[in-house]
Amino acid sequence: MSAAAASLPVHVPVRTHRDYQASPATREASWVRWTLLALSLGFFALFLLLPLVAVFAEALRKGWGVYFAALVEPDAVASIKLTLLAAVIAVPLNLVFGIAAAWAIAKFEFRGKQFLITLIDLPFSVSPVIAGLIYVLVFGAQGWFGPWLQEHDVKILFAVPGIVLATIFVTFPFVARELIPLMEAQGREEEEAAIVLGASGWQAFWRVTLPNVKWGLLYGVILCNARAMGEFGAVSVVSGHIRGLTNTLPLHVEILYNEYNFAAAFAVASLLALLALVTLALKTYIESRQEYVA
Numbered sequence: 001m002s003a004a005a006a007s008l009p010v011h012v013p014v015r016t017h018r019d020y021q022a023s024p025a026t027r028e029a030s031w032v033r034w035t036l037l038a039l040s041l042g043f044f045a046l047f048l049l050l051p052l053v054a055v056f057a058e059a060l061r062k063g064w065g066v067y068f069a070a071l072v073e074p075d076a077v078a079s080i081k082l083t084l085l086a087a088v089i090a091v092p093l094n095l096v097f098g099i100a101a102a103w104a105i106a107k108f109e110f111r112g113k114q115f116l117i118t119l120i121d122l123p124f125s126v127s128p129v130i131a132g133l134i135y136v137l138v139f140g141a142q143g144w145f146g147p148w149l150q151e152h153d154v155k156i157l158f159a160v161p162g163i164v165l166a167t168i169f170v171t172f173p174f175v176a177r178e179l180i181p182l183m184e185a186q187g188r189e190e191e192e193a194a195i196v197l198g199a200s201g202w203q204a205f206w207r208v209t210l211p212n213v214k215w216g217l218l219y220g221v222i223l224c225n226a227r228a229m230g231e232f233g234a235v236s237v238v239s240g241h242i243r244g245l246t247n248t249l250p251l252h253v254e255i256l257y258n259e260y261n262f263a264a265a266f267a268v269a270s271l272l273a274l275l276a277l278v279t280l281a282l283k284t285y286i287e288s289r290q291e292y293v294a
Contacts, residue, residue, distance in 0.1 A: 055273050058266035070256075070264035071271070078244045079252035080271070085160065086235075086248065087228040090167040094224050098175025099217070103209070105176075106183030107191070117180075120173050131169045132237025135162055158240030163248065166234035171227045178220030182213045219286045226279040230272055 060067055070076060101120060105113060123131065139156040140146050149156060156162045186209070194204040210217070232250040239246040247255065249272055256265035 052273055055266055055269050058262060059270040061266075062263045066263050067267045067270075070267035073264070075244045075247070076252060076264070076268055079247045079249050079268070082160070082163065082246070083229050083248045086164050086167045087225055089164050090171055090228045091221060091225050093168055094172045094175050095217075095221060097172055098177075098179055098220060098224075101176045102179035102183050103205070105180055106186075107188055120176050123170050123173050128166075128170050128231065128233030129237055132166055132234040135165055135169075135234075135238050157238050158242065158246055160246070162238035163235050163246060166238050167228050167231055170231050170234050171224045174224040174227060175217070175220035178216045178223070179213055182216040183209065186212050215286050215289050219283065222279055222282050222286070226275060229275055 101116065104110070105117060136157060137143050138145060139149060139162065141150065156165070190208050190212070191204045194208050195201070199207070229248075230250060231248075232254075235248055236251055236254075239248070239251060241247060241251060241255065243252075243255065249268060253265050253269045253272070256262075256268065
């Protein structure tokens with residue numbers, strides 16, 4: 001090819017959005033789209049919407065008076081308070097751990113990094129019941145620290161500390177797992193630039209790192225709180241099911257249902273359903289904010 005020919009402009013056709021819409025590779029038949037949509041909506045209605053409607057219908061079947069009476073009953077109030085207490089303690093601790101772990105994993109290289117990531121994912125792969133049994137093995141009467149705890153009259157199992165520990169175990173991945181990919185995608189350039197300009201490590205974190213991940217952080221906290229308030233398996237093992245003392249909301253629902261007190265059981269269960277709806281609404285809002293910021 002001559003130099004003159006090489007210098008001629010080469011016209012590359014540019015495909016528009018309309019061209020891609022009309023492309024046979026991305027166009028499906030109408031019946032395929034409608035079939036997939038019908039299957040998705042049918043699955044949603046049968047397995048998600050219908051049970052949710054049934055909970056509220058059964059909770060209100062005997063009227064508002066019975067509904068509110070079930071919620072203000074002393075054992076129900078005690079279970080609500082204990083659930084809130086466990087969440088109030090577990091969520092901030094998981095928040096601190098999640099931020100520290102995500103910052104260390106995303107911003108630094110060190111030995112045992114993959115091992116730490118594996119430990120963070122551990123509650124996702126271990127049954128909550130097994131998590132509860134681990135605390136029984138450690139703090140039970142015949143456990144590793146059981147004799148010492150009995151000697152000093154310290155109660156872990158069948159008391160609030162055991163419930164809090166079990167809740168922390170099953171919920172601690174949520175904040176870290178939301179922040180790690182965000183911080184890795186953010187990179188280190190902005191923090192390094194802030195430090196070069198004279199900022200300290202804490203100033204770089206508060207003014208650069210945290211604002212960039214604030215929506216993901218809030219998203220992780222919401223999911224962590226929802227799981228903490230709805231946890232059943234691990235809490236059931238360590239609680240002892242003492243009415244009015246160690247029953248959280250899910251455990252109180254189980255007891256009422258086993259006693260055939262269906263109206264009260266569904267009334268209390270409706271609180272957990274409302275929590276799920278509020279969590280879903282907040283999740284949708286945060287996702288929209290993340291897309292808007294992006």
